[in-house]
Amino acid sequence: MSEKSVTVRNLTMSFKEVQAVKGISFEVSRGEVFGLVGPDGAGKTTTMRILAAILTPDSGEARILGFNSAADREKIHDRIAYMSQRFGLYQDLTVEENMEFYADMYGVKRSELKASMDKLLDWSSLAPFRKRPAGKLSGGMKQKLGLACALIHTPELLLLDEPTNGVDPVSRKEFWNLLYKLVDEGLTIIMTTAYLDEAERCHRLVFMDKGKITARGTPQEIVSLIPGGVLKFNSDNPFEESNKIAESTKAVSTVFGSQVHVMGSITEEDIQRSISRPLQITRTKGSVEDAFVYLSETNHA
Amino acid sequence: MLENKQEQPAVIIEHLTKKFGDFTAVDDISFTVNKGEIFGFLGANGAGKSTTIRMLCGILKPTSGRGIVGGVDISKTPEKVKAFIGYMSQKFSLYDDLTIEENLNFFAGIYGVRNRKEAVKKAIKSADLTGKEKKITGSLPVGWKQRLSLASAVMHGPSILFLDEPTSGVDPITRRKFWETIRKLAEDGTTVFVTTHYMMEAEYCDRLSIMRAGKVIAIGSPNKLKQNNKKDSLEDVFVSLVQKGVDQ
Numbered sequence: 322m323s324e325k326s327v328t329v330r331n332l333t334m335s336f337k338e339v340q341a342v343k344g345i346s347f348e349v350s351r352g353e354v355f356g357l358v359g360p361d362g363a364g365k366t367t368t369m370r371i372l373a374a375i376l377t378p379d380s381g382e383a384r385i386l387g388f389n390s391a392a393d394r395e396k397i398h399d400r401i402a403y404m405s406q407r408f409g410l411y412q413d414l415t416v417e418e419n420m421e422f423y424a425d426m427y428g429v430k431r432s433e434l435k436a437s438m439d440k441l442l443d444w445s446s447l448a449p450f451r452k453r454p455a456g457k458l459s460g461g462m463k464q465k466l467g468l469a470c471a472l473i474h475t476p477e478l479l480l481l482d483e484p485t486n487g488v489d490p491v492s493r494k495e496f497w498n499l500l501y502k503l504v505d506e507g508l509t510i511i512m513t514t515a516y517l518d519e520a521e522r523c524h525r526l527v528f529m530d531k532g533k534i535t536a537r538g539t540p541q542e543i544v545s546l547i548p549g550g551v552l553k554f555n556s557d558n559p560f561e562e563s564n565k566i567a568e569s570t571k572a573v574s575t576v577f578g579s580q581v582h583v584m585g586s587i588t589e590e591d592i593q594r595s596i597s598r599p600l601q602i603t604r605t606k607g608s609v610e611d612a613f614v615y616l617s618e619t620n621h622a
Numbered sequence: 623m624l625e626n627k628q629e630q631p632a633v634i635i636e637h638l639t640k641k642f643g644d645f646t647a648v649d650d651i652s653f654t655v656n657k658g659e660i661f662g663f664l665g666a667n668g669a670g671k672s673t674t675i676r677m678l679c680g681i682l683k684p685t686s687g688r689g690i691v692g693g694v695d696i697s698k699t700p701e702k703v704k705a706f707i708g709y710m711s712q713k714f715s716l717y718d719d720l721t722i723e724e725n726l727n728f729f730a731g732i733y734g735v736r737n738r739k740e741a742v743k744k745a746i747k748s749a750d751l752t753g754k755e756k757k758i759t760g761s762l763p764v765g766w767k768q769r770l771s772l773a774s775a776v777m778h779g780p781s782i783l784f785l786d787e788p789t790s791g792v793d794p795i796t797r798r799k800f801w802e803t804i805r806k807l808a809e810d811g812t813t814v815f816v817t818t819h820y821m822m823e824a825e826y827c828d829r830l831s832i833m834r835a836g837k838v839i840a841i842g843s844p845n846k847l848k849q850n851n852k853k854d855s856l857e858d859v860f861v862s863l864v865q866k867g868v869d870q
Contacts, residue, residue, distance in 0.1 A: 360793035361764045406791070460667030486791045487712065489666040489819045490860045515793050516820060518857075560802045576798060578825025578844060610794055610822075617795055 325384075326351045326478055326509040327372060332381035334367050341367040343532035344381065349511060349525075351477075352504055356523035357513045358609075360617065363529040365513040369482050372511060373403040386477055399427070402471035405482040410467060412456030416447055419455050420470055427474035434473075441469040445499065461492025468499065479503070481512035485519065497522055517610035526609070528616060536616055543612045551607035552583040552592060554600045562596055569595040573618040575611075582607070584615045630693065632657045632782055632813035633678065637687035640673050647673040649836035650687065655829075657781075660804065660814045662824045665833030666864050671817050674833075675784055678815070680704055692781055708780035710771050712787040718760030722751055725759055726774055733778035741777055748803075749773035765796035772803065776812075783807065785816040789823060801826045821856035830856075834864050 327349040334342040342364040349355045357365045370376040371383050374390045374397040383390040385397045410419055420441070424434050442448040445465040450458065455466060464484070471479065485493045497519075500510060512523070520526055521540045528536040528543070536543055556562045559576040563583075566574040572587035583592055589602045607615075633655035640648040648670045655661045665671045676682040678691050680700030689696040691703050716725050726745050730738045746752055749769040759767065768789065776783060785804070789797045805826070808814050816827065824830055824844060831841040840847055840863055844856055853859045 360795060483791055487787060487819060489864075490821060490857055491666055491864050493819075494861060515791050515797075516822075517794060518822065560805055576802070577822070613794055614798075 324351050325349065326353070326386060327355075327511065328382075328384045329368075329372075330382045332368070332371060332383060333379045334364075334371060334376065335379055341532055342371070342378070345527075345529070345532075345534050346381075347527055347534065347537065349509060351509055352507050353525060354500065354504055354510045354512070354523045356520045356526040357511065357529060358515075358517065358520050358526055358613065359529035359535075361515075362531070364532040365529055366482055368529070369403070369480055369511070369513060373401065373480050374398060375403075399474070400476055401478040401480060402474070402476040403480045403482075404467055404471045404484060406484070406486050410455040410463060410470070413454055415452050415454055416442075416458070416466055417451045419466060420473055423470040424473045429474050437473055437475060441472060444502065445469045459492075461488055461495065464488055464492065464496060465499070468496075472503070476508070478509045478511070481510065483513055483515060485514070485516070493519075517608070517613055520609050528613065530617060530620055535620055536612070540609050543609055544607050547584050547607050547612050547615050548586065549584075549604075551605050551611050552587065552589060552602050553580050553605060554592070554602045555579055556581050566592060566595050573615050575614045575618075577610075582611055582614075584611060585619075630657075631655060632659070632692060633661075633815070634690040635678075635687070636689075638674070638677065638684055638689050639686045640670075640677060640682060641685045646836050648677070648684075651833075651836075651838045652687075653831060653838060653841055655813060655815060657813055658808050658811050659829060660808050660816065660827045662827030662830040663815060663817045663833070664819075664824060664830055664860060665817075669833040669864075670836040671833055672786070675786065675815070675817070678703070679707060679709060679784060705778075706781045708775040708778070708783040710775040710783070710785050710788055712790040716759050716767060716771055716774070718758070720759055721756050722746065722759060722762075722770055723755040725770060726777065729774040730777050735778050745773040745777050764792050765799075768792055768796065768800060769803075772800070776807065780812070782813045782815065785814065787817055787819065789818070789820070797823070821860060824856050832860060832863055839863055 325348050330346050331344050332342055333344050357368060359365055371378050371390060372385060374385065374394040377391045386400050388396045390397060420438050429437065442451060447465060447469065455463060458466060485496060504510060514520055525539055526543055527534045536546055556579060559579055559581050563574040563576050563581045566572060566583055570587055570591055572583050572585040574581060574583045592602060593600055631654040636652050637650050638648060639650050663671050677684050677689060677696060680696055680703035684697055692706050694702045696703060723742060726742045730741050735741045746755055751770065789800055804814055818824055829843050830847060831838050847859050851859045851862060
């Protein structure tokens, strides 16, 4: 089998009059963590559902683990896991019972179930809670149980649709550590996220906007798409001053907490001219989030 | 800056405690929130944030301690709190099968807004949804729903606004526009009480408190918390403070 887990060619998909995905192509290698990033309505979830062989594309092809997403649905379903934000756990079933339920659904042999379950309980640190009802777990633990259930049939590809919404930073960090352990064992992961500090943790990313891919590369490559990097300064009125710069220059200006970030063809002097108070401006490479804002704003223009 | 304001604080909490049977969800917390302040309320899942907010909104009765919200004692007359607070959660509590205009009309009705027609018009304008009044809410992009939800939460001109993970799952540009709106509301005197799990968002707050196992373990401006804990990012501050408790 090829080393590509996923190959997508010229994929398109429409719903009534809306074209959600407009001819996208990308490849994902085995053992990669691949991120689909973009604003609401970019077509990320539609793409994920095609990859999960839930939706059939209008045209183009998606090959998942060597199978055609439209023709070989069942073979794909046997080999992948798809976890959406609303992963269904049975609140009144225990941790173990939830896992057994998913094992049965996926047709995991009873003889193999115990080993698989022990391994996942150990991996997720849920072993001490195996008899606890899912409804009585904390948010972070529920999320881990969701993931453990999704992995009960030892899939080769894991699709995660905004997996960490509403999860606190400590649980999120743990969640990522768990994902990396899986990747070390050869699992391929494709995920969507609206949080770009998370996108930084992916090996490679594609940015989607209005159904198209607008940028692709490693996080470093994406950041390097901001010409000249990011000029930053602190402000007590960040939104006001950021808007002032955006109106008086051609630069893209945005706010991070109490900091203004300015990108595009602009110098420190240009910024100083539009803001009538002494500024301490520093220049940095920027982050994936800066790049996202820069690319979205310049695409609109 | 805001610490020096002479006015009566919008929220005063003294030794506030809530027990459910043997379990102490909120354990003797005390702090004040100033008028016009954006106050971030952080903590791990299950730390006691929602229980605290429910008490401040007059939905849950405290076991002991005192809470004064907008001058009203939440133990004595919790029902009075509801008239001057607004509440928006990540679930948006909008009616998906109603149009934008119908949703706003509905909330104006519940809140007893006078001059309803005018208020709905104003809300549509403030949410930047002019020309879209007849669209069905269920089919709107998340960013629009979020603006509509906020507009419906502030229709009655509340002086204290509670936001429970308001931007969960929206993209960075939409999120930033949302915060610009929140900043404007605060400048006009609205006190904003917000919970979030995203430290990028916490950076927009004037002050933050971090809860762990029912107690407030840190409080201060984003910069002060970073300095006090000798960390470069709020994410690191949060993880170090909250994890410390887990390891013990």
